[in-house]
Each structure stands twice: as C-alpha cells, then as structure tokens.
Amino acid sequence: MTILKFPAIRARQSEAHTVLSFAALASDLQKFAVIERVARDAEGGLSGFQRPQIAGHIREIRDYLEKPEAILPNPIVVAFTNNVEISDQGGDGRCVVEIDVASGAPGMVVDGQQRLTALGQVHEKDFQVFVSAIICRDDEELRRQFVLINNTRPLPKSLIYELLPTVTGLPRRLGDRSVAADIAARLNYDKSSSLEGQVYQHTNPGGMIRDTAIQRVIINSLSDGVMRELIREPDGPDLCFKLISDFYKAVQYVFKDEWKNHTPKTSRLVHGAGIMSLGYVMEILVLLDGARTFDDFAKGLACLIDTTAWTSGEWNFAENDKRHWKSVQNVNRDITTLAQYLVTIVRADIRRRRKETQGNVDEPRQTIAGA
Template sequence: MADRYTLRIPALEIRQGTRRIYCFGIDGKKLPDFAAVSRVRRDEEKHLQGYQRPEVLSHIRAIRRYLESDGSMLPNAVVLAFDKRVEFVPGIPSGSVEYSTPGELVIPVDESLPESEKPAWLVDGQQRAAAIRDADLAEFPVAAVGFIADGQEEQRSQFILVNSTKPLPKGLIHELLPDTKGHLPPAYARRKLPSQIMTRLNTDSTGAFRARIASPTAPDGYIKDNSLLKMVEHSLFEGALYQYRSPVDGSGDVEQMLRHLQAFWTMVWEIFPDAWKLPPRNSRLTHGVGIQAMGFVMDSLTEGMSAEDVRCAKVREALERLRPHTAWTSGMWKFADGYERRWNSLQNTPNDVRLLTTHLLRVVQG
C-alpha cells in the first residue's frame, strides 16, 4: 500500500517584493516522492502541456559518476514550483533582518499520485535530480529554492527565466512562449506573438504548415522554426501583418494574421507542391533561405490587403510568374547580369536571403 505522510522541512522564507521564496535542504532521494518533471507535450486538443525537455541520459550518467566519487558536491540549488497544497508555517523570528523568516515547509506526500498530480514540479535541476535518483547512494542532501506558483503559465515563465543564461534549446523556448505569462526578457517578449502564430500554423487542422514546422512536440516537422519565426516577425513589425497589430500594446489579431498567412502560403503550396513536400536538404523552398525570401514576397504582394482578399487572382498570377525563374529542387538559379548559382548552393545567410529576395521580387513585380 502506498505511503501517505507529511514532510515538515526547516526552511527560510525570503520576501522579494510581494513574492516569497523558500530556501531549504532536502535529501535528493526524496525529491521524486513529491516533485515531478513536467515534460513538454501536446494533448489531444493540441494544447501545450508541461515545459521540460527530455532527460539527457549522457549528462545524467556523467553527474551520477561524479556523485558516486569521493568528495562530490552539488552547490547549485534545484528550483521547485509548489502548488497551493504546500504551505509555510513561520517560526519564531530571529535576528534583525525583516525580509527573512525561519519556519517549516509543510509538503503533503502521497506515493499513489500520478506524476501530474504531485504538489511540486522541478523547474531547474532535473538532470541533477535524476542522477541522484539513480546513484548508488543511501542519500544525497541538496540545497533547494521553492516558490508557490499560480499555475503552469507561471512555472513556464520561471523556467524560461531560470534557463535564459544557459544553452536551453531555442525550439523549446519558442514552443513555451505562447503559453507563458509574466515578465520576460525583451528578446523573448518580442518573439512571444510570432511564436504564438507559428504554433497555430503548426497545430491547426488545415494549412500549408500543418505539422511541417520542427518543434519539441512536432519532431517530424522539417521546416526550421527559427526561419519561420524570422519570416513572421519581420512581417509583424515591417510587413503585411503589421496592419493587424495594436499600436498601443503590440498585441495583435491572431486570427486575421493566421488567415492572411494561410491564404498566401496555401497558394505557394499549390503552385510548388513537389518542392513544398520535401525537406530543406532537397528543396530550397522549405529551406530557411526560401521561407524568408518568400515571406518578403508575401509582404510585397499583400501589404495593405485584408486577409479575406489575399487569395485572389492578382496574387496567384504573380506567384505563377515565378515558376520558370525558380530552381527550388534542381537546376541553376539565374540571377541578374548573368550571375548563376547551383540550386542547392543558396544558404540561410543574410547575403543569400537578400540575393534570392531581390530575384523573386523582380519577377513578381515585373
């Protein structure tokens, strides 16, 4: 029969403005009893669940070997997000510091609960916790810092902030951003709306980009998320999608933006079906250079158009003119002044994006 009990852990409450954090020590072997790792995934309705990357087994093995050696030490604290079931009971104040209070964290433990229902989540330190879990040690106490979160949106925000100075995979950040609330670094805040649009393009039931954008929850996608984000971001701030943004707070009419993008890129898909279904190594249309260059074509042809008017004869005829002047999957690109390049020599660099964009715009505007 599964155990149910209460952990009472000596802790220090530290007040940071209106928030509280709790510093304490805990046997790392006990973390799995009450703390889960919230793996990033999408449910059947394509809603984002969780926020953590998968375990890196080689990293875990390296940490485990170190822990099992003489003199091992893990000075960095793991970070935990608690739900409302966890409470802090203050003790008798000591000293003259007003912003910290000693006391106890009271954590309910029910070993029968599934991972998703445990009262704490590991925001930072999952690889260390896994190594301690697997290590051939009776116990290994670690420093921990916890906070009581309002929900998964706040957990995601803290997860991104905690990892913003580490090499966290950008694809994971891009997928988490749309469902994240709270303060974000400026670079991430700027990409939140483009990330929201990209996620919808990838998960909506229809459209040219459906399941084609590579992400942690769409591992079979072949269009690089960063290339798609650059295309959307430029259009939002300087191109055809700018008209749907609020000049006051930078928010936008996401539904209209999606209609606009879907209308244009569906025509691209229809006109170049063979190139669209191939991965970037076999097609420069789905390569970063093609996605960005065609994004500039979209801005040129549809800026000022309403989303309902994008799928029109004028835009389709302009795109049709590109057929004899493109070499998405074979042949040679024939640029101005007799300059030629092999089809797959174009790379996702500023110079090549500019070269291809100039070439395509010359054709559609001619």
C-alpha cells in the same frame, strides 16, 4: 508519510514571491517534485514546459554522482502553487517547509531536470542536494518564472518561444515574439492550416520547417508588413493566421515537386532561407497585387516556376553571381539576396499583368468609339 518537513532559509527578494532554500535527499525530492515534459494534446493545447531528456548528459552526471568524492553544489529549482506550508522560526529567515504529497508531487522542476533524472538512477546512495523553492500564485506565474529563469541559460530558444504564448507580463522583446509564436503554433496544430504538422517544434520533432523561420516571417510582417494592420482588427490573429496559411498553401501548390517529401537538406524551398525569403514575396503580392487568398497567391507565384533552383541547378542572382542551389544558407546575407531576387521577378510580373489588363480594357473602348 504524506507530509515532508525541511528546515529552510527564506530569502528576502520580492514582495510578490516566496523564495526558500533547503537540503533534501534525492528520494524525498522525487516525492515532491516532478519533471513535466512539454507536449501538445490532440487539439494542440500546450502542457508542461521541460525539454526532452538528453541521455548522454544524464549518463555523465550519473556516473559522476556514483563516485565517493562527488558533490552537487548547484540547486534544483522547484516551483510550487499549492500543498506547501511555511512556518517562520524567527526573524532571521529561518523557517520550516511542510510539503503535502498525499495527492502526488506538487512541485514542478524549473531548473535541474537532467540532474534530478540522474539522481534517480544512482542506487548506491541517497544523495542530498540543495533545493531552491519558489512559491507561485498560479500555473501562469510558474511558467513565467520558468521562461525568465531559463531565458538567460543555454536552453533551446525554440522551446522558450513555444512556451511564450502561455505567459503574460514578459519583457517587451519576449512579448513581441509571443504573438508570432502563437500564430506559428496554430499553423502547426490547427486542422485548417496548410502547414499542419509540418513545423518543427519541441512538441513536434518530426516537422521539417523550423518554427523560428515561420516566426521570423510573422515578426517581419507584424513589424513592417501587412500583419501590422491586420493584427489590430478585432479578429486580427485569425486574419493573420489565414493569410499566411493561404500563402504557404499556394507555395506548396505552385512548387509541389520541390516541397513534397523534401527536407531542408534536399530543398531550399523548405529551408529557413526559402521560407523567410518567400515571406517578403507574400508582402509584395499583398501590397502591389492585392493578394489575400490562395488563388491570388498561386497566380502571383506562377512567374517563379522557371526561375528558381530549389532542388537543383543554379541561382542566377546576377550576371556575376551564379550559385549552386545548395550554396544558399540560412544567414542574413543569403536570405536578403534570395528575397531580392524573388521580389524583383514578382514585381516585374505584376507590372506586366497590369499593362496587359490595361490594354485589354482600352482596346474595346477604342473599338466602340470608332463604331
């Protein structure tokens, strides 16, 4: 059978969308709905949107569903963009849904992936479940519904953020994050990036740097830093990408031993606190030292070499504030303290270098005048 038919109820919710509810056997549900896992292709292109399976949670649901008294009142939410026909059966919302599965399952699971996976592992009975169906005009609208539906539920925020660049028409708070998420993803997947493959995302679980930390650096800069102006240029995203890539390339060069082969547990340099506090250093070097390239940033960071405790020793934040290197945590208080400490050293070094440069310029002039 290539056409599956279900009596349904249509809800009047939005003129732009069709929302339905019907009951379906788990075996039929698996014919018309699939779980599309979030992934990246070789070029870094994003596909899918569902998080990885949680094996323990799925086993718990399966074990429960195998019991005679089991019920599953929560619906599986499925979105369609094609191969669905709806025939009204009266003016009270009753209708018939026809789903064409000849070319495969046309529906995408928006919510309930763990439940659906568990249902597929129950072999003693064909469990009937409720389905909430959303008819979307295209794939972009489907992704938008996924983000909006799941943003209020306990899905990992990093997964939501990774999907944001593929969606438009979002609330402003998510739209602002989308720009940062897009640059962060490019830093992770662009071959020219100094951070290629090093950023932890759902599509790159082997990354050591949290994507949310990199996004916070970008968001701060877009709000009150150099990227606020750069992003307005015709090639703004490219300029922002190159700037932050060059900066962290310099960080990796200057602090080679504290970066290479380390994790957030073994080095505060690749820890969220280190990544975010160094973002403020980048801003100071751009603002006061005119830094724009890898060479500029490497020169500006050199003053920090003997004053940091990324992997051992103590941080001498103040005369009465000495801390073990590992005590710096990824909380606002510690990030602010570390950033202020680093920025103070960098500011002093910039002033010192300016004085030396000024002195070198004046001395020849005095010699020539005397002659």
